[in-house]
Amino acid sequence: MVPGGSSGGSAASVAANSVLGATGTDTGGSIRQPAAFCGITGIKPTYGRCSRWGVVAFASSLDQAGPMTRSVRDCAIMLEAMAGYDKKDSTSINRPVPSYQNEMTGSIKGKRIGVPKEYRVDGTSDEIIKLWEQGIEWMRDAGAEIVDISLPHTKYALPAYYIVAPAEASSNLARYDGIRYGHRVEGEDLNDLYCKTRADGFGDEVQRRIMIGAYVLSAGFYDAYYNKARQVRTLIANDFKAAFGQVDAILTPTAPTPAFGDNEIQDDPIAMYLNDVFTVPASLAGLPAMSVPAGLSNDGLPLGLHLIGQPFEEGELLNIGGVMEKAAAFSAKPQLRAGA
């Protein structure tokens, strides 16, 4: 099985008990999806909450660092240490970091939890839908009010993400050219060196994304793709803004499937991209979002539920997540673990 990605290594290490917690970075779901696949908790904070300094950049306007742990409380403790202003990152935001642990009161009475109808997408397995409904029940049982909401531009999120992220990645990865940093394959001249180095050093998926990114930024296509995607991004952010007039947080599944075998779907980039369908909208909007382990698939694989919060309301998100964690009482452990 795969642990998910791209912070799959962090997720697997935490799940296997070899570390107490781990950092991850999340661009379109890279903390939350592996957390769900591995049965642990992971939070992507609000864009700007944690410094990106020192993080290898993939898509700078989306990248955020966050903690991955075995409990929601550990996540709160770790995030408190990670969050804060850094003058070395011009996109980090200068506002005080609250005590996330103190915000975990265990009570969500009267909280309004939104359930977006647009997240009932084709290809979501029945067991995921069932878990989602179970999650809604848990929230209601804990005294929260469930509100049906609409995020009308959701279906454009994935295509917009797969324009913005590769565009930025194509530029961010340009420095890996074999001249100053890293791996080099010699060539006949400078251009030849670039081609050979980058063909050798980057995998197929990275090369694919660089090509997509270069294409959508190129003269004559910029307005049709990159600019349009930026506009879509604004619409998606506005959807959330409107929804947060009615609700305090939003509940969705983390991924449309459980973990898949390492020989499955990875040859199909579109199927891979579709796996990010629930996590990407919050990334585009820069919102905090977390995955909490909530149950097992029919095959005994961990499944996660996904909570999206308002900007800088990580504390509220962790509190709701804590209530979910308690209700779900997720106790499954991987067979392969440290000390087992």
Next chain:
Amino acid sequence: MAKVIKGRTGDWEMVIGLEVHAQVISNSKLFSGASTNFGSEPNHNVSLVDAAMPGMLPVLNEECVKQAVRTGLGIKAAINLYSVFDRKNYFYADLPQGYQISQLYHPIVGEGTVILDLEGGETREVGVERIHLEQDAGKSIHDQDPTRSFIDLNRTGVALMEIVSKPDLRSPEEAGAYVRKLRSIMRYLGTCDGNMDEGSMRADVNVSVRRPGEEFGTRTETKNVNSIRFIMQTIEIEAKRQVEILENGGTIDQETRQLDVANNTTHPLRSKEEAHDYRYFPCPDLLPLTLEQSFVDELAKDLPELPDPKKERFISELGLSAYDAGVLVAERETANFFEAVAKGRDAKLAANWVMGDFFGALNKSGKDLADSPVSAEGLGGLIDLISDGTISGRIAKEVFEAMWESGKSAGDIVEEKGLKQISDTGAIEAIIDEIIANNPSQVEQVRGGNEKLIGWFVGQTMKASGGKANPGVVNQILKAKLG
């Protein structure tokens, strides 16, 4: 001042626009804390940000923003309170990030004006389209090894202002005057040192030709021209080359070219197939730059008097000619020197001395104003001696030479050498009487109507007095005695 090229088929007019890259004076780079010092050991002024190590992020240097705003204010340009940094993506060995951070869509400075000082005191306004801030690239060194190139990243990330003119220039001379004026303004402001031989200022030269009054023709862009002389040379070469092509029925390719100084020609830098697509997009590592109006106002308040208003003042208050005023204000140091000399003195006399003997001596000795052996006070002292009649203008030249040699004051030299002017009519009369007595035939000629010979008598008298006789008094007495 439009320069017309006489072709076989008629007249052609040059249309020129310049993109001047001016290195910002700042201690550290545009987005990193590394030093901008010129002449450091290769690769010593390089931070992890400049070397584009993974995970490094740019942080905007506020001083560079101030310098760009000052420059904009210096050319009376609109300051854009909202501007955005974009990435310009291309691969080159001296560009470790793989992109240059620049400002394409929303530059920090909008439209402004540069007033050209042309020959004969004429002026002409040239529009500036925009000024944007951007990072410089590093330096590739190709001439130290037969097979390898070396890279020096010291310049990587240093702040540049790209100053884009409108296509308002019409001759190489105007283009030269434009660059000189921009440089002068920036030196007054302290925003760019303008040292073209150190690469602090370079220009991309856009040239096209057209029939006078017709639409603009297709232009070529000659990159990275690094002296005023080469800029003018590029324009000459390009305009002639284009006229030649057009007159033979050809068309001009819009392309990037390179000046080949040795062969007095330009050639294409890259073919159309190799033309870059820079894939500009807003740099996601930086927020849009928003300035408060008060920030701009604060900078405006502290601007020094710039060459144009200073020139106006020299003309209206000091009574200088437009030409003299233009020459004196071109460099801030010269203007300051002149003002120190002219303070409380006859400004025209001061201007004549500064621009005449003083500049002459500086040029001859190859010295800068800063290490001149004659200070402004010293020169002023000499002028005082002329004004109060202690010495004549002619003797003053001798005194000045002695001052330049010895560094002594004018008063001391006059004293030591006994050069004090003789204004005593009795003494001068005695000299004149003797000359009249010894030259009867010349006296007769003057009295017979040959007034030109009076000058000969003046000369003889001055000679006999060792140049010390007051020429006014000499003239007066001679006229009385010979008239």
